[in-house]
Amino acid sequence: MKQTKKVFALLAIALMAACTVHAQRQLVLNTKPGAPVQPTMYGIFFEDINFGADGGLYAELVANRSFEAPLHITPSGERLCGGLQGWNTWGNVKLATERPAFDRNPHYVTLSDDGHREKFTGIENHGYFGMGLKQGLAYKFSVYARVRGGERAKIRVELVGHDNEVMARKSIDIAGGDWKKYEAEINSPKTDAKGFMRIYLESRDAVDLDHVSLFPADAWQGVLRADLVKDLKDLHPGVFRFPGGCIVEGTDLASRYQWKNTVGPAENRPLNENRWNYTFPHRLFPNYFQTYGLGFYELFCLSEHIGAEPLPILNVGLACQYQNDDRDAARVHVATSDLQPYIDDCLDLIEFCNGSTDTKWGKLRADMGHPAPFNLKVIGVGNEQWGPLYPERLEYFVKAIRAKYPKMKIVGSSGPEPDDKGGKQFTYGWEQMTRLGANLVDEHYYRNQQWFLENVTRYDNYNRKGPKVFAGEYACHVTQPALPVPEGKNVFEGALYEAALMTGIERNADVVHMATYAPLFAHEEGWQWRPDLIWMDNLKTVRTPNYYVQQLFAQNPGTNVLSLTENKQPVTGQDGLCASAVFDKASGKYIVKLVNVGNQPQQVTITFKGLKALPAVENVQLTTLHSDNPMACNTVQKPDVILPVEQEKAGVTISKNAATLTVPARTFAVYHF
Numbered sequence: 001m002k003q004t005k006k007v008f009a010l011l012a013i014a015l016m017a018a019c020t021v022h023a024q025r026q027l028v029l030n031t032k033p034g035a036p037v038q039p040t041m042y043g044i045f046f047e048d049i050n051f052g053a054d055g056g057l058y059a060e061l062v063a064n065r066s067f068e069a070p071l072h073i074t075p076s077g078e079r080l081c082g083g084l085q086g087w088n089t090w091g092n093v094k095l096a097t098e099r100p101a102f103d104r105n106p107h108y109v110t111l112s113d114d115g116h117r118e119k120f121t122g123i124e125n126h127g128y129f130g131m132g133l134k135q136g137l138a139y140k141f142s143v144y145a146r147v148r149g150g151e152r153a154k155i156r157v158e159l160v161g162h163d164n165e166v167m168a169r170k171s172i173d174i175a176g177g178d179w180k181k182y183e184a185e186i187n188s189p190k191t192d193a194k195g196f197m198r199i200y201l202e203s204r205d206a207v208d209l210d211h212v213s214l215f216p217a218d219a220w221q222g223v224l225r226a227d228l229v230k231d232l233k234d235l236h237p238g239v240f241r242f243p244g245g246c247i248v249e250g251t252d253l254a255s256r257y258q259w260k261n262t263v264g265p266a267e268n269r270p271l272n273e274n275r276w277n278y279t280f281p282h283r284l285f286p287n288y289f290q291t292y293g294l295g296f297y298e299l300f301c302l303s304e305h306i307g308a309e310p311l312p313i314l315n316v317g318l319a320c321q322y323q324n325d326d327r328d329a330a331r332v333h334v335a336t337s338d339l340q341p342y343i344d345d346c347l348d349l350i351e352f353c354n355g356s357t358d359t360k361w362g363k364l365r366a367d368m369g370h371p372a373p374f375n376l377k378v379i380g381v382g383n384e385q386w387g388p389l390y391p392e393r394l395e396y397f398v399k400a401i402r403a404k405y406p407k408m409k410i411v412g413s414s415g416p417e418p419d420d421k422g423g424k425q426f427t428y429g430w431e432q433m434t435r436l437g438a439n440l441v442d443e444h445y446y447r448n449q450q451w452f453l454e455n456v457t458r459y460d461n462y463n464r465k466g467p468k469v470f471a472g473e474y475a476c477h478v479t480q481p482a483l484p485v486p487e488g489k490n491v492f493e494g495a496l497y498e499a500a501l502m503t504g505i506e507r508n509a510d511v512v513h514m515a516t517y518a519p520l521f522a523h524e525e526g527w528q529w530r531p532d533l534i535w536m537d538n539l540k541t542v543r544t545p546n547y548y549v550q551q552l553f554a555q556n557p558g559t560n561v562l563s564l565t566e567n568k569q570p571v572t573g574q575d576g577l578c579a580s581a582v583f584d585k586a587s588g589k590y591i592v593k594l595v596n597v598g599n600q601p602q603q604v605t606i607t608f609k610g611l612k613a614l615p616a617v618e619n620v621q622l623t624t625l626h627s628d629n630p631m632a633c634n635t636v637q638k639p640d641v642i643l644p645v646e647q648e649k650a651g652v653t654i655s656k657n658a659a660t661l662t663v664p665a666r667t668f669a670v671y672h673f
Contacts, residue, residue, distance in 0.1 A: 031610035033560035035510035040239040042554040043516045047245030050522035055128030058294035059219035067107040068271040077254040082107040091121025101179040104270040108210035111201040122200040129525040130194035132538030138217035150205030162194035233306045236554045240308035249320040262295025283528040316382035378409040386415035386425045391432035412438035418445035442472040448479040452497040456572040459508035473518035490531040493630035495545035499668040503580035558582025590673040596663040605660045621672035622650035
């Protein structure tokens with residue numbers, strides 16, 4: 001009986017161990033380098049959604065600085081604009097347009113004496129959800145101004161706290177009746193996420209004011225929010241897709257994104273509608289416009305700074321097909337016979353980026369401060385277009401670009417769906433892009449955890465000889481969670497399933513040449529779409545778990561894919577484990593990425609085929625991203641809940657050419673051998 005009890009006890013221990021760790025997995029890594037991994041493999045996609053540009057990456061603190069909002073553009077292109085949206089006024093303040101400072105932004109305000117010594121005239125601006133002011137930081141104020149009906153006037157600029165306390169002030173003398181730019185620096189003595197700015201008239205003579213601006217002194221190149229630029233640079237992205245997305249199309253063509261309106265002096269870039277200000281009635285932001293202060297020139301400079309290949313997307317002559325009926329194509333879209341201005345926009349953009357300084361658009365680039373070419377290599381035409389209307393228009397662009405710039409790579413679209421479950425749009429799109437000779441085909445997928453796990457094998461059977469894949473927009477939208485998803489936040493489970501899918505992308509680097517998570521930014525108080533890679537408020541940014549997944553792939557891309565198999569098959573989610581491996585020629589390292597989406601640890605032995613022995617355990621490096629709580633997230637209040645952890649002891653045992661390790665439950669692990 002005692003012996004029987006002992007046997008049962010041993011069996012119980014064995015069963016407990018089996019519940020704790022899955023049976024050991026036997027993986028084989030072939031050390032012979034395979035297909036190259038493109039430098040553009042992992043990147044970012046920027047669209048001005050969720051206040052990603054104005055109120056976000058663009059560091060301007062003043063909303064409606066040129067007094068052009070509200071704005072409505074009719075389908076015929078008529079601009080109905082001008083107003084004091086975002087401004088509070090008191091005293092004698094009027095909107096005017098006579099003899100404007102800027103022809104494409106003709107509105108300005110006149111501040112006149114109110115006629116009584118105890119009455120004052122002034123304006124105040126609260127920016128986007130308040131102005132984030134930091135203690136000890138200087139703020140650069142500028143305004144275009146002139147005296148009206150006199151020779152000298154004076155204004156006073158104040159930084160005011162959320163409690164209505166004036167924190168700093170500075171007076172500025174205005175001279176003469178011609179428009180001039182006036183500048184001043186004002187230091188903030190306190191930190192206030194909800195500060196704002198006031199301007200008082202301090203003279204009897206009236207003044208005209210236009211393009212009222214306030215930037216933090218630490219803004220990157222004077223225009224972009226420094227902490228967000230650092231977040232992007234730290235990602236090490238290989239490609240940067242911009243400016244969208246649906247704003248490329250516009251709700252109608254009159255309100256589409258036009259790159260030529262976004263270059264030249266920022267003061268004279270015309271205001272444009274942002275289609276996201278009214279797309280979601282439950283998250284309506286009627287004050288959401290595109291000032292174009294963050295335009296194509298700034299985006300190309302940013303691409304250069306963060307080390308990413310720029311990928312601009314231009315309109316193909318179609319308005320947003322979600323918001324318009326293709327049966328009404330003659331009214332809402334451009335006829336193929338009228339496409340030339342759209343084609344010219346593409347050709348002129350290439351000249352702007354790559355042309356010599358003696359060309360029209362190359363000279364403009366140089367005049368803006370960048371004489372050297374941007375060296376554009378790839379361009380996208382069309383966003384999420386589908387059906388016959390798209391390829392019949394794209395064909396004209398392909399012919400024109402190929403004729404003038406034969407080496408330029410062209411990105412086409414496979415439509416908004418990642419498969420044919422809703423029809424045949426996806427297959428049709430791929431067939432047409434292949435027929436037209438597109439270099440890359442843009443696929444988009446916003447799906448749940450199950451879809452992401454099922455699609456780890458997505459690219460295993462793609463045609464190796466056809467166009468390459470650009471996964472231009474993707475994110476795991478978590479559904480049916482064990483716990484409610486915090487509103488507007490990115491949870492760990494979504495990031496983990498994205499990592500699982502990305503092992504399949506990496507494994508198929510001969511087919512997939514680019515992949516960009518979407519969307520990029522979201523303001524805590526201004527979001528309309530979630531999840532998003534980086535969240536922010538007026539003072540701080542939040543790197544999500546999804547951010548760290550992207551960063552770990554982008555920082556460890558390797559140069560060549562390695563075959564990593566189990567029973568001669570790729571590791572694609574069997575018992576919750578996904579895996580990929582690359583070799584890095586520069587460092588001589590073998591990089592193994594293991595994703596365990598399951599609730600139990602996985603013990604793995606990896607045999608390095610082609611090596612007689614592995615280096616000592618001390619040379620193994622391990623970085624993990626893990627959370628016991630699948631619904632955990634990083635927030636402005638707690639930004640460090642989930643972080644990558646570099647472990648000094650990798651927990652690896654080595655025997656000749658085999659390494660044995662354990663991947664904890666719900667973990668993304670990156671090993672360097």
